[in-house]
Amino acid sequence: MNCQICQKKEATVHFTEIIGDKIIKLHLCEECAQKKGIGMNASFALGDFLSTLTDSEVAAKEEEKLTCPQCGLNLAKFRQEGRLGCGQCYRTFEKTLITLIKAIHKNERHTGKGCPGVPAKSISEDSRILKRKLEKAVEIEDFEKAARLRDLIKKTEKKSAAKGSAKTRKRKKPRGRPAKGPGGDPR
Amino acid sequence: MKIEVLLQKETEWLKGTGPEADIVLSTRVRLARNLKGKNFTRRASEEQRRLILSQLIAAAESSEHLKNSLVVELEKVSELDRQFLQERRLISRELSPRFQGAVIVSEREMVSLSVNEEDHLRLQVLQSGFRLRECWRLVDRVDSELGKKLEYEFSPVLGFLTACPTNVGTGMRASVMVHLPALVLNKVIGQILHAVGKLGLTVRGVYGEGTEVEGNLFQISNQVTLGKSEEEIIGNLEKIIKKIIARERDSRKVLLEGKSPRLEDRIYRARGILRNARLISSQETINLLSGLRMGVDLGILSGISRGSINQLFIHSQPAHLQKLAGKSLSAEERDLLRAELIRNKLSSNGDNQ
Numbered sequence: 001m002n003c004q005i006c007q008k009k010e011a012t013v014h015f016t017e018i019i020g021d022k023i024i025k026l027h028l029c030e031e032c033a034q035k036k037g038i039g040m041n042a043s044f045a046l047g048d049f050l051s052t053l054t055d056s057e058v059a060a061k062e063e064e065k066l067t068c069p070q071c072g073l074n075l076a077k078f079r080q081e082g083r084l085g086c087g088q089c090y091r092t093f094e095k096t097l098i099t100l101i102k103a104i105h106k107n108e109r110h111t112g113k114g115c116p117g118v119p120a121k122s123i124s125e126d127s128r129i130l131k132r133k134l135e136k137a138v139e140i141e142d143f144e145k146a147a148r149l150r151d152l153i154k155k156t157e158k159k160s161a162a163k164g165s166a167k168t169r170k171r172k173k174p175r176g177r178p179a180k181g182p183g184g185d186p187r
Numbered sequence: 188m189k190i191e192v193l194l195q196k197e198t199e200w201l202k203g204t205g206p207e208a209d210i211v212l213s214t215r216v217r218l219a220r221n222l223k224g225k226n227f228t229r230r231a232s233e234e235q236r237r238l239i240l241s242q243l244i245a246a247a248e249s250s251e252h253l254k255n256s257l258v259v260e261l262e263k264v265s266e267l268d269r270q271f272l273q274e275r276r277l278i279s280r281e282l283s284p285r286f287q288g289a290v291i292v293s294e295r296e297m298v299s300l301s302v303n304e305e306d307h308l309r310l311q312v313l314q315s316g317f318r319l320r321e322c323w324r325l326v327d328r329v330d331s332e333l334g335k336k337l338e339y340e341f342s343p344v345l346g347f348l349t350a351c352p353t354n355v356g357t358g359m360r361a362s363v364m365v366h367l368p369a370l371v372l373n374k375v376i377g378q379i380l381h382a383v384g385k386l387g388l389t390v391r392g393v394y395g396e397g398t399e400v401e402g403n404l405f406q407i408s409n410q411v412t413l414g415k416s417e418e419e420i421i422g423n424l425e426k427i428i429k430k431i432i433a434r435e436r437d438s439r440k441v442l443l444e445g446k447s448p449r450l451e452d453r454i455y456r457a458r459g460i461l462r463n464a465r466l467i468s469s470q471e472t473i474n475l476l477s478g479l480r481m482g483v484d485l486g487i488l489s490g491i492s493r494g495s496i497n498q499l500f501i502h503s504q505p506a507h508l509q510k511l512a513g514k515s516l517s518a519e520e521r522d523l524l525r526a527e528l529i530r531n532k533l534s535s536n537g538d539n540q
Contacts, residue, residue, distance in 0.1 A: 085227055087342075110357070116334045116335065
């Protein structure tokens with residue numbers, strides 16, 4: 001097998017990482033591995049491997065044919081350049097990027113500084129994450145977990161609907177429920 | 188204002204002062220941000236990039252820390268100027284005139300804002316010594332100031348959205364430049380860097396990604412930007428670097444107690460060559476300055492300040508020499524001028540033992 005970076009020399013350094021249900025494999029020659037600092041650091045800067053990593057093993061098949069409506073990027077170009085084109089790309093290629101982001105950060109949720117004018121987290125985002133978990137649970141036939149998640153999603157969606165109407169009601173009746181809105185302290 | 192003013196004014200991060208200054212040269216914290224609804228730099232049109240630039244210059248003017256700053260548009264300066272800014276760590280190699288790159292630099296170069304790098308904004312605070320928390324507080328404050336004027340690309344789930352997924356979330360990279368000659372000399376550095384890598388940190392040379400480690404100077408930074416708050420990331424980095432500092436101190440103590448002739452030889456040899464050479468390359472200079480610095484930090488040499496060694500370290504770089512000379516120089520002319528500059532500096536310091 002040839003090295004995935006230079007495509008020329010025999011790959012002698014092999015690296016495997018399991019992220020979620022996907023296995024990512026890297027096969028590199030001694031020279032490219034050293035250039036990327038793998039010899040010295042067992043866990044290397046994954047960012048350097050974006051182009052290698054976003055191959056078909058990570059990419060979600062249904063996103064392979066998509067083009068970002070805002071900037072026109074597709075996954076093939078992203079693989080080439082290793083950079084996204086705009087904020088919208090994160091939504092267009094959501095599935096592929098979540099896998100990649102988990103591989104890089106071992107996490108998928110921002111908990112740091114908030115942005116002025118943007119609520120820290122919205123309930124609809126919460127239910128989106130729960131829905132993704134539900135899909136996975138069904139996939140691996142863990143129906144007990146799936147049932148729990150389904151109930152949880154119902155609950156959050158009810159809450160979010162209630163809050164939405166509470167807000168509209170609030171205009172008429174200022175003494176509504178205490179303001180425990182979704183936009184708390186961003187940290 | 189012209190770029191040359193930077194040569195005359197005191198540069199904060201070169202002072203050689205601050206906590207743990209015998210081991211830590213400088214601390215840097217930078218934040219990556221993009222403007223909402225606009226394509227990231229490389230996929231934006233030239234017109235969009237110009238618009239972003241003027242928007243950011245206006246926002247900087249309204250910031251307490253960035254008003255009256257030096258604004259350098261790379262399209263309007265020479266390649267030499269660009270290299271000069273890189274040597275001063277004000278811009279990265281990725282900032283390019285092709286993409287209307289620019290940098291806004293505050294007084295004493297403590298706060299700077301790169302425009303149209305791979306992200307629209309890269310805000311950095313650079314200070315001397317080991318000051319992670321201080322740097323974070325300052326960069327946080329300036330970021331919030333700018334955030335009042337600008338609308339950032341932000342997702343409640345993923346945080347600040349960046350061109351490269353390795354920066355998403357906080358968009359923060361905090362890095363500390365450490366001088367570890369004793370750990371290198373005792374040959375334990377490999378083991379330590381290996382452990383550092385396992386703890387989710389990255390080690391690089393002085394000038395960032397892809398650069399080599401020279402002069403026993405290592406830049407240690409966080410790799411993960413998502414899932415931890417800025418304070419947590421800073422706290423984690425601080426904890427690990429404190430341990431590295433302690434290990435370096437121990438190694439230095441062992442070297443000193445061992446009264447190894449090899450150590451003294453290395454230090455005096457470094458000073459000897461630096462004081463007498465007539466031609467010297469920048470690479471040799473960096474390595475010898477590391478030896479000189481070790482001599483000062485161990486108390487073996489006196490009369491040379493850390494600040495002046497730091498300054499030599501920057502002034503002996505190719506673009507700085509040419510700026511100091513006021514003209515472009517060939518490699519050999521540079522080696523000649525570099526040797527002269529170093530001789531003058533080291534003899535005027537009154538260290539005549």
